[in-house]
Amino acid sequence: MAEITEMPLDLKIRFPATRKHVDVPAGLWLACPGCTRMVYRKEIEAHGHCCAHCGHHFRVNARQRIELLVDPGSFEERDAQLRASDPLQFKAKKAYAQQLREAQDTTGSNDALVSGRAFIKGRPVVLAVLDFSFLAGSMGTVVGEKLTRAIERATEAKLPLIIVSCSGGARMQESTLSLMQMAKTSAALARLSARGLLYISVLTDPTTGGVTASFAMLGDLIYAEPKAMVGFAGPRTIANTIRMELPEGFQRAEFLQEKGFIDRIVPRKEMRSALARAIDYCR
Secondary structure: OOOOOOOOHHHOOOOOOOOOOOOOOOOOEEEOOOOOOEEEHHHHHHOOOEOOOOOOEOOOOHHHHHHHHOOOOOOEEEOOOOOOOOOOOOEOOOEHHHHHHHHHHHHOOOOOEEEEEEEEOOEEEEEEEEOOOOHHHOEOHHHHHHHHHHHHHHHHHOOOEEEEEEEOOEOHHHHHHHHHHHHHHHHHHHHHHHOOOOEEEEEEEEEOHHHHOOHHHOOOEEEEOOOOEEOOOOHHHHHHHHOOOOOOOOOEHHHHHHOOOOOEEOOHHHHHHHHHHHHHHOO
């Protein structure tokens, strides 16, 4: 039998050193709904919360929107203290009062609209921005009141008014009181228009329901972000109601511009400059 000799040192099996586990923070990368690529979050933020590869516009909250639009440090908020009540004692899966508390804790705002005065490239404006992260940006009594006050301030100060919409529509938890805000805000806009003042409406994804059926579509100029969904009822509801196949791109900004409902589609990175030019042109 052959003699078994010791294996030379240089032929011995060597196992690699154990790798150190590194935790990757959650949310560092996002899957882009537009191009399906994994995109670095900070890269998205650097491009105005848009995908650098396909231009998909990610949804932003009201305060992020304001930061993108106005001159740094120029925004002065108004009516931040207003809070919704629960006049109907509405309860579904959750009580309305609980929904309000949770939305306030999550967003840091008292309701779904942030409004105030600001400067956009040196031009003074009154600005109101809906926040979809607060109960889907729905319009209840507080949103209607804050918006009406913003319109009245623009009228009194003779300033351009800019409203950025991002909403699921009227707030069902307030029933008819919510629907009344459609007429209330529209009447205030009629008074602003009678004074010959400029109102620019900016539509973002989504703008639907009672918001679309009132102030969002009453602008002297109506701008929209690319591919924003704009309509009253959802496309699935409409298709089931009329029993017909809807046109391609139905209720998207590009389709509505083609039909004359929207004046211009403006990418987010160009919106600030577009608003400033419109204000100068309409003076």
